[in-house]
Amino acid sequence: MADRIIRHSDLMKLVDEVARKRRIIGPVARSVPECEPPVRYFYEDVERADQLDLSFRYCVYSPKRFLTPPSETLFAFDQDDGGFVAAPQYDRRPTALVGVHPCDIHAIRLYDRVFDLEHRDEHYFARRGATMIIGMDCPGPCTDGVFCKDMGANVAEAGFDAMLYPLGTDTDGDEMRYAVMFGTKAGREWLLYSRQSAAPNADDERAFEKYQADKEAAFSFALRTRREDLAELLGRSYDSLLWDATARRCYSCGSCNLSCPTCYCFDITDETDLASGSGRRWREWDGCHLPEFALVAGDHNFRPKAASRLRHRIYRKAVWIQERSGVVGCVGCARCDRACTAKINSVEIYNQLAEEA
Ligand code: SF4
Numbered sequence: 608m609a610d611r612i613i614r615h616s617d618l619m620k621l622v623d624e625v626a627r628k629r630r631i632i633g634p635v636a637r638s639v640p641e642c643e644p645p646v647r648y649f650y651e652d653v654e655r656a657d658q659l660d661l662s663f664r665y666c667v668y669s670p671k672r673f674l675t676p677p678s679e680t681l682f683a684f685d686q687d688d689g690g691f692v693a694a695p696q697y698d699r700r701p702t703a704l705v706g707v708h709p710c711d712i713h714a715i716r717l718y719d720r721v722f723d724l725e726h727r728d729e730h731y732f733a734r735r736g737a738t739m740i741i742g743m744d745c746p747g748p749c750t751d752g753v754f755c756k757d758m759g760a761n762v763a764e765a766g767f768d769a770m771l772y773p774l775g776t777d778t779d780g781d782e783m784r785y786a787v788m789f790g791t792k793a794g795r796e797w798l799l800y801s802r803q804s805a806a807p808n809a810d811d812e813r814a815f816e817k818y819q820a821d822k823e824a825a826f827s828f829a830l831r832t833r834r835e836d837l838a839e840l841l842g843r844s845y846d847s848l849l850w851d852a853t854a855r856r857c858y859s860c861g862s863c864n865l866s867c868p869t870c871y872c873f874d875i876t877d878e879t880d881l882a883s884g885s886g887r888r889w890r891e892w893d894g895c896h897l898p899e900f901a902l903v904a905g906d907h908n909f910r911p912k913a914a915s916r917l918r919h920r921i922y923r924k925a926v927w928i929q930e931r932s933g934v935v936g937c938v939g940c941a942r943c944d945r946a947c948t949a950k951i952n953s954v955e956i957y958n959q960l961a962e963e964a
């Protein structure tokens with residue numbers, strides 16, 4: 608059962624109300640004539656709701672950069688009495704991520720888990736704690752090649768403050784109506800406080816049930832192996848010739864890592880002014896496909912070959928992250944596949960391994 612029903616124009620008014628108190632980030636259409644399709648969607652900062660385009664199918668990148676930026680200062684430091692004094696830098700700007708699809712909500716839930724393993728990442732949680740998530744459900748696959756259903760990520764039942772389900776236009780003709788589910792008290796208060804929404808009536812409930820049935824039929828499986836069996840499949844595939852054969856095409860560019868909503872590796876650098884002794888520690892995204900990723904002192908590289916780096920990434924996504932965190936390491940969004948100039952494709956890798964096995 609839906610919690611509320613809201614019309615698009617009322618939703619836009621609500622987002623404008625939120626924008627008075629929070630930074631708003633959501634899908635924005637951009638013309639990119641050299642690409643196919645020539646209009647693409649990106650999560651961006653906006654000042655007003657009418658700058659958002661909630662009819663988007665998918666955003667090229669996930670909203671991860673707003674929770675863990677590509678580059679950020681962790682703390683500044685100064686010398687003091689022979690030691691150092693650190694001043695951590697946290698970003699606690701109140702923020703609302705609007706229009707987050709279920710796959711990206713699953714990816715954020717993964718971050719919530721891994722950034723709290725052993726050493727809690729206070730910089731991540733400063734942003735996360737200040738961020739409200741207003742999800743947008745997908746009525747069907749957003750584009751070819753996704754395998755979110757295989758990874759259990761085409762539906763989100765938690766990880767949002769409120770989730771919107773686009774039911775279609777209303778009986779008057781041209782305005783989208785959304786069913787809304789609350790995920791948290793903050794989401795409930797946001798919607799109920801302003802009285803822009805209504806309780807669902809019997810017709811709304813039928814429309815919501817139909818929406819869910821149509822959605823179930825619209826998604827199909829792409830993998831020949833169940834998600835639960837991927838670990839066993841990969842356990843038998845470590846020495847497969849497929850890694851070398853596929854990696855011959857790999858440019859080691861790292862685009863698959865950087866576009867992935869569940870990749871979270873970073874590199875740390877200290878910068879010190881030798882005269883004053885003051886400086887800063889900062890981090891930036893790293894990627895396990897980059898040749899220097901596993902390079903250590905003495906010029907030793909644990910994964911010098913592209914094949915070993917490709918295998919490492921696939922094992923992390925399908926096995927190791929889940930073993931360590933309990934959360935599946937890939938949400939099947941296929942951004943890595945779309946970003947890859949060499950057309951290396953995760954679904955093909957899993958399915959070829961299944962065929963070999
Ligand atoms: S995007 Fe493709 S070519 Fe680039 S590192 Fe990843 S697999 Fe290799």
Ligand code: SF4
Binds near residue numbers: 941
């Ligand atoms: S590995 Fe590829 S399909 Fe899986 S979450 Fe990352 S970008 Fe999406």
